[in-house]
Amino acid sequence: MALLLGYDVGSSSIKATLIESQTGKVLATATSPEKELEIIAKESGWAEQEPAVWWKHVKEVTARISNDEQQTTKYALSDVEAIGISYQMHGLVCVDKNQEVLRPSIIWCDSRAVQIGEKAAVDIGKEKCLKNLFNLPGNFTASKLKWVMENEPKVYSKIHKIMLPGDYIAMKMTGEIKTTPSGLSEGIMWDFEKDELAEFVLENYGVSAELIAQRVPTFSIQGELTKEAASELGLKTGTKISYRAGDQPNNALSLSVLQPGEIAVTAGTSGVVYGISDKKNYDQLSRVNIFVHVNHSADKPRYGVLLCLNGTGILNSWLKHNFVGGEGLDYEQMNELAAEVAVGSEGLVILPYGNGAERTLENRNIGASVHGWNFNIHKKAHFLRAAQEGIVFALNYGLGIMRDMGIELETVKAGNANMFLSPLFAEAFATITGATVELYNTDGSQGAARGAGIGAGIYKGADDAFVGLEPVKKIEPNEKLASVYQEAHERWVGVLKGQLLDQKTEDR
Numbered sequence: 001m002a003l004l005l006g007y008d009v010g011s012s013s014i015k016a017t018l019i020e021s022q023t024g025k026v027l028a029t030a031t032s033p034e035k036e037l038e039i040i041a042k043e044s045g046w047a048e049q050e051p052a053v054w055w056k057h058v059k060e061v062t063a064r065i066s067n068d069e070q071q072t073t074k075y076a077l078s079d080v081e082a083i084g085i086s087y088q089m090h091g092l093v094c095v096d097k098n099q100e101v102l103r104p105s106i107i108w109c110d111s112r113a114v115q116i117g118e119k120a121a122v123d124i125g126k127e128k129c130l131k132n133l134f135n136l137p138g139n140f141t142a143s144k145l146k147w148v149m150e151n152e153p154k155v156y157s158k159i160h161k162i163m164l165p166g167d168y169i170a171m172k173m174t175g176e177i178k179t180t181p182s183g184l185s186e187g188i189m190w191d192f193e194k195d196e197l198a199e200f201v202l203e204n205y206g207v208s209a210e211l212i213a214q215r216v217p218t219f220s221i222q223g224e225l226t227k228e229a230a231s232e233l234g235l236k237t238g239t240k241i242s243y244r245a246g247d248q249p250n251n252a253l254s255l256s257v258l259q260p261g262e263i264a265v266t267a268g269t270s271g272v273v274y275g276i277s278d279k280k281n282y283d284q285l286s287r288v289n290i291f292v293h294v295n296h297s298a299d300k301p302r303y304g305v306l307l308c309l310n311g312t313g314i315l316n317s318w319l320k321h322n323f324v325g326g327e328g329l330d331y332e333q334m335n336e337l338a339a340e341v342a343v344g345s346e347g348l349v350i351l352p353y354g355n356g357a358e359r360t361l362e363n364r365n366i367g368a369s370v371h372g373w374n375f376n377i378h379k380k381a382h383f384l385r386a387a388q389e390g391i392v393f394a395l396n397y398g399l400g401i402m403r404d405m406g407i408e409l410e411t412v413k414a415g416n417a418n419m420f421l422s423p424l425f426a427e428a429f430a431t432i433t434g435a436t437v438e439l440y441n442t443d444g445s446q447g448a449a450r451g452a453g454i455g456a457g458i459y460k461g462a463d464d465a466f467v468g469l470e471p472v473k474k475i476e477p478n479e480k481l482a483s484v485y486q487e488a489h490e491r492w493v494g495v496l497k498g499q500l501l502d503q504k505t506e507d508r
Helices: 051-066 114-124 126-133 141-151 153-157 165-174 181-186 199-205 227-233 247-254 313-323 331-338 380-404 423-433 444-455 479-507
Strands: 003-009 014-020 026-032 080-087 093-095 161-163 219-224 240-246 263-267 271-277 289-292 303-309 349-353 367-371 411-415 436-440 473-475
Touching: 003 051, 003 165, 003 444, 014 051, 014 444, 026 051, 051 165, 051 227, 080 165, 080 247, 080 444, 093 165, 114 126, 114 141, 114 199, 126 199, 141 153, 141 199, 161 165, 165 219, 165 227, 165 240, 181 240, 181 289, 219 444, 240 247, 240 444, 247 263, 247 271, 247 303, 247 444, 263 380, 271 380, 303 380, 313 331, 313 380, 331 380, 331 423, 349 380, 349 479, 380 423, 380 479, 411 423, 423 436, 423 473, 423 479
Parallel strands: 003 080, 080 240, 263 411, 411 436
Antiparallel strands: 003 014, 014 026, 093 161, 219 240, 263 271, 271 303, 289 303, 349 367, 436 473
């Protein structure tokens, strides 16, 4: 029985899943640690993690899978034929010639390099950045490296190679330092026009191209498990590492979102819409990110267009812990209470922008706010419904950017988790976007395992890799309520535009 092992290396935890290649059946899954991983913040706006901690928990989840006493199907980790890695995007790991980490990783939510990226956009030229990078340099990996150069010259002088978090885990497994075109694009180091390393960005930053790891295809034999790593993990020496990708491209893969027009959505703490395009296109205001997708090739281009809404499940979580906490309601009970109120929440409007600056709003930070609150009408249930509607409307507002770029929504795929566990949220999303929503019981670590099977040639192609992946639920737009939802949406958009106008006036 050929087994596939997938790891999802996040900033909160590391998850691993073992699947049977022929059937796609999940044999075991584990997460470590039980509490969220620590994020080091020595200064405001900083966010760092020790890469060694990721490796520690990679070993821990592997041990938990190996020692799983609840096995319904007997297996041995010695039967694992290929390993796939999904990882938190945009992080910077620096190592010396001995592959020793030189400093903690500057991770995705660290904002120290914002001004560096802004200056690079001016120096290189906004038009060239958008045409060649499909993004502005921003606060991405290349800008974080420039920060190290300017602020920690002794550390910088010792750097042999830089890596993304997933590249580091692969290095620990194989002893080899490699990366992918998709990874370079997430670091804003990929030239989409030339389909190669964006040397003009490195030249602007004064960074030698020798610091960049060797490139390998996303699906390929990228190395084999060394004797030392195999001993630490309890796997066999020579096991193939055959796939790696950032968490959002990998989430799309886990849902079999690979072709133009296909869309993946997540609605956890933040919300992400990830659509596939084969066109070289970008948003003039850089309100969305564009990356090389996992199955991109020069003759069949595949680009991932990523829309992020910071204020998503975190709003629902805030309401649970601060608004209804005294009653001890769980999320399911909150959903049931919200569903007692009619569409539109009787005029109550909530803007969910309370989790920092929003890229879809041109990096403005307008905060969360409540509008139309009437003491004689609105009760707790209205707030709970207005919050869910507000999140859906905010996602749809961002989707307008993607529609303007030529991406059409017909079917949207999502994990059967987080906000999509709310029937109200799922119906509102389907109805206001006009798309059928398909929900699946899958996650990033399962996607990484399937990706490993593709890269190792265990599957003939991507279609074979998704054996056993079927939607557990489909939600169609509610045609009867479409006009009511549209009316509520227009009212919400009017409030948002008023807030944006007010902030512009204040900024002057």
